[in-house]
Amino acid sequence: MFQFLNSGDKKNGAILHIKCLKKWTPSVLIILLLSILNLNALAQKINAKYELNIKPATSEIKIDGDVSEQAWNDAELASNFFMVQPMDTSFAKLRTDVKMTYDKDHLYIIAICYHEPGPYFVESLRRDFAFGKNDNFLIFMDPFNDLTNGFSFGTNAAGAQWDGIMYDGSKVDLSWDNKWTSAVKNYPDRYVFEAAIPFKSIRYKQGITRWGINFSRMDLKSSEKSSWTPIPRQFATASLGYTGSLVWDQPPPVPGQNISVIPYVLGGISNNHLTSPIHRDDRGEIGGDIKIAINSSLNLDLTVNPDYSQVEVDRQVPNLDRFELFFPERRQYFLENGDLFANFGYQNIRPFFSRRIGLGVPIQYGARLSGKLNKDLRISLMNMQTENTGASDPAQNFGVIALQRRVFARSSISAIVINKQSLNFSAANSAAGVSRYNRVAGLEYNLASANNTWTGKAVSMKSFSPNRRGKDMMQAANLRYWTGNWDLNWQHEYVGINYNAEVGYVPRRGYVHLNPSASYLFFPKAGKLVSHGPKFFSSNYLNESFKPTDNTNYVAYSLNFRTRATFTAWTAHDYVKLLQPFDPTNAGIATLPTGSEHSWNSFGTEFVSRPQSLYTFSFSTRYGGYYADGTRLNVTTEFGYRFQPYVSFALSSSYNDIKLPNPWNNRKFWLVGPRLDVTMTNKLFFTGFVQYNEQSDNINVNTRVQWRYKPASDIFIVYTDNYIPTPFSVKNRFLVLKMTYWWNI
Template identity: 35%
Template sequence: MSVYRLSCSVLFQKGIRVIRLFRVRLLLCGLLCLFLYLPVSVYSQDSQRNIFVKYIQGTIILDGKLDEPEWQTAGKGGNFWQFFPSDSARAMNNTEFRLMYNDNMLYIGIRAEAKSDNFIVSSLRRDFGGTSNDNVTLMFDTFKDGTTAFLFGMTPYGVQREVFVSGGGSQRNSFNNSWDQKWQVESTMHDDYYVLEAAVPFSSVKFREGEKTWRVQCYRWDMQTNEQSAWARVPQNQMLSSLAFMGTMEFEKPLGKSHTPFTIIPYMNTLASKDYSTDSKDSKFSIGGDAKVAIGNSMNLDITVNPDFSNVEVDDIFTNLTRFEVFLPEKRQFFIDNNDLFGSYGDAYGSANPFFSRRIGLARDASGNMIENRIIGGVRLSGKLNDRWRLGFLNMQTEEDTDNEIASNNNMMFTMQRKMFARSSLGFFAVNRQTFGDYDFLDPENEYNRVLGLDYNLASADNSWTGKFYVHKSLQPDDTKGNYSWQTTATYNPRKFKAVIDLRYVDEDFRADLGFIPRVGIFKSGNEFNYIFYPSGGKISRHSPGARAVYYWRPNMDWKQTDRTYSLLYDINLANQSSLRLNLSNEYVFLTRDFDPTRTLGAVPLPGNEDYSFNTFSVDYQSNPAKVFSFSVESEGGGYYNGHSFTAGTELTYRFQPWVLLSLNTRYDALRLPDPHADADFWLVTPKVDITFSKSVFWSTLVQYSNQRENLGINSRLQWRFAPLSDLYLVYNDNYFTKDFGPKFRSINLKISYWLNI
């Protein structure tokens, strides 16, 4: 070992011993105080942009023309600022939006100028992707807290999307596209502009009775000019959807009650399936449904009985070369509304979350395999108590399955959040997973698991300061001491640079049965710095060199360092919306146990209790998504433990817009390890065809092939939206073994659901 490495090791060990001298509670309290009293700046947009919202007595007939006399006197917002490729100029093509309302409806009128009538719309399917469609979007922050908002987007063809925005709109996971509401849009397209006319019922959003102002943002993706623009100016180092940058809409008279109806959503489902591995057939007929009850203007009570999620899109398969579990997003509608109230606790980067709703309805059988565990029913109460407090309560009961040694469990979470300062919040939660009944197969230590926690989310008014502080504690039978998890992380992101510091600790005995905790018994330290350049003109819109260092120590191994990553990064964003990322990394891993990355039956694993050091280099390129043909390419190569690895992946997309979308995802991973360890060649191929016959009839077919999982899966789904938020689904699933090709599991189901307001 070199003198340099020895010195660094000694310094790290001494530093860790110094850290251990401080009591955890004192450290956490100090960091909390630091976060609470960080200076907050004022909104840095060209504040405050205002729009007057006129009250009207009658109703508007939606036809996409804006020819009613009321539109001529409605309040207007225009003169948009560019966000991309520059944030210091006015938009090239003018966009104007108008707002007015009556007792039941908020009306939106939009006129968007364009270069030609060659509008880019990739699909007629609802909940379109904003980055590949011409569209205009409005966000309404009805409680003016800068943390949550209701988003309504429209394309020139009148295709709709509605999104519940959380987390201040400042992260990639801030958008919840599974949130559905009833509203209407009509459009007309012309040679050099298009017009949108929309009506959003007040019953589709939550707000405080008697309110006279909301915060609002309107932004546009103009694919013909590769331009993104916004009414309230947004600096380019932030996300266009950030709720820190909004204007104000002032209603002519105070808002009344939302008159939200009582909603029942019954369903019927027939399913026929065959498991070829056991040569067994099954057929089922099930009924159930959901109910939505409005409590005041700001709270929702959701009830579900015998829920069925067979219509939900299948999860994307993936190749996993790591030692850890991979996070998959929640797609089931019942868990979506106000999901940030329940799912935003824990690690800011998604690696230690005490509640993960996907755990409900899944369980491991006696052999350790993950299988479906039927949900009997549940309730969820969520929403705003007032402009400062939010409340959430969820309780779900799952069915016992004694044949597979699965107990019936009650799954509960309670949470309260209070807004702090401009856009920050302080939240408390309690999670409880409790077994119902006595079971011979159940270990006493698994009778229950409880997690209590406190989280502080930092977000300054202009979003230049963001951060997270939390401390959580788990409780199990005869195990109440220690069991802590905590994090403190802060990001400072002014216009020209970004700096991140992150500290996280997860005790070895910390448990969250309803959470996502891929690693326990670790102390993590991470730092990152990026400097951002904004060239004036030219082909490059922004480029940013950076560096990152991440360390993991194991406290139960005398604070031994088990993982370390040093990375040099370079991000380049081009004016045509394409992007390039370069990453050079040095990795160090100390394996605490044997590990076979190929997951090959009978293979000799890499030996544990040894350290490995290697270098990797990766390149990622994304072409302009506005083009009819677009693609992304990723490649990574270099060392891999005591061998080498190579990865190449592509995603190809072609549109016969707006009717047909074809895509092909491929990924190849090659592992070359020295004898006696196994080599591996993993292929992941996922072609997809998405056909939209109209704005109410859709057909998609997804094929997923993975030789690592030894599975070829086919999912074909026909959907007819025969009434607002009411659907008929025909879903066909087929799975095959890939090694000795043959059928594995096959099913077909027909499901109908109807959204009924009472």
């Protein structure tokens, strides 16, 4: 791929030079060659012949799920949907009719979704529901007509809203939240979805008269997923590469001034019962966000004294890993429009991970500029400033800039620069292990063919840190071939021992990783199975001298039922040579020595029940060898029941039984987490869950009430407890009342 070399005046910073690395050239050449081979296919949109003409509304429209307005009688009809699953060779059995129109302020859509007699299936009225567990209708828009970026809106059959920003051609980021209105009206044989989407709530290229568009329907009663345009069943209906065209009679209206101010006010109490006397802390804060549309395709987000107290706490998991566990980002400011940052690298070599910013340290202010500079060029720029809370947490500034240039029709080349700078750096900060600065820069090439058959990535990053030079690069590439039957993937990674991404997630360094995988699916024409087939992957870690340190060979067989239930059985062989001392129970008892070698065999199963049932069940099992010639049994389950659409209950559990020689002996521990969701309406929600973690000796209770009293404006009440299980006693308690208001200027 590319290599960044440090040269020039070290005092004034590094000058970056790019040099092709011969040892990674084959992967890069393969991806570039495939892009060139796909160039002709990319020139023509696959479903270009599917068009829906849109013209101004001929009457006023009231969002109530009623199709009687004259505007809907005069609008053009999109119908004759195609079945995507369980088969993709015929029209859908269930009829869906869609119409669209607009006025100077709003884009309107109405969908009539016919179904078989009987009740619909939904989880709840909660916003941004799980697609595969709800009867739903969704719209996917590509307002730049670039097959890569867009927006999604929709509801389930009970009226719960779904909205998200789209990226990478088929992914939907549901953390994006904006102002729009919708209604669902139910009849014995159909439900009607109607929505008004303000032009100010989306971004689009001015002056163009063709948008990518598609409509998706999920009906669990018949187990049918359908789409307005034909899509192969192995791909998501969200795939923008398979959209048709929304043809405007004139360019869409240019939105006027678009500035939103979203202030919050917060009051809270926290008690720490581990101190004597009990320490009480009273909170009273104000802050907020400002969203400024620079133009119809570029947005500036500002935040001052942000607060994330309403965000759910992390879901605890058993920790038997040798490396740092990954917990996903949940703070909305970092999630919205964050795909360009977050997509660099791979799952375990992320150069940027937003949870490194301000988690446990107050953020003073921040700014983010994101969007399209033109049809082919995207930009995302963010700057965040944290407070000084002590020698180990000095005031720090985090700056990130990413640029993405589309090449061919759906592939892209991206660049990123990340800077973490400690302000007013002192000897006390250095003694506390804080670095004066840390920087990472790199390039990434993403391949995406027109029909998604070929995808891949090649990435190279270099870090810049005091006293860390040489072997400070990360390079990786993968290439995937995916058809209806075959799924083949090759991936390799190299992370130098001095590669230091302090604002990233890189749990291990100094290795080469080779990871091929292959699977094949059979598609019976009849019977209870939609598909079934084997899967194989091999994960091989080597040190920088190319000597093996870890190896996993895994073989599985999966069954996918027409009811949407799934079952998998697998077996695996593991080998580990420890690179540092490790306690196989993570309980602080004793450690296995560096350099000791361990190998074992194991097997297991995974099952997920059909989502149509009011009662749902899933489990996974694992039994086999473990470190030090021991054994490990793990059973994970989740039971769920719903009183649709208002109440859903889930009980998850994980049990580990580990048998080892002295001094560990037999260790057993549970992780249990009941959860209750109550959705009184699609604007009033209650969530409560308990997590008992025997391994960490903690019980966590978290409850949250959310009232969306106006579009995108909320009141939250959050209460959290932490307890010591034995003897049962309180560690700490938190109570927060927070109010936000979305004000359009």
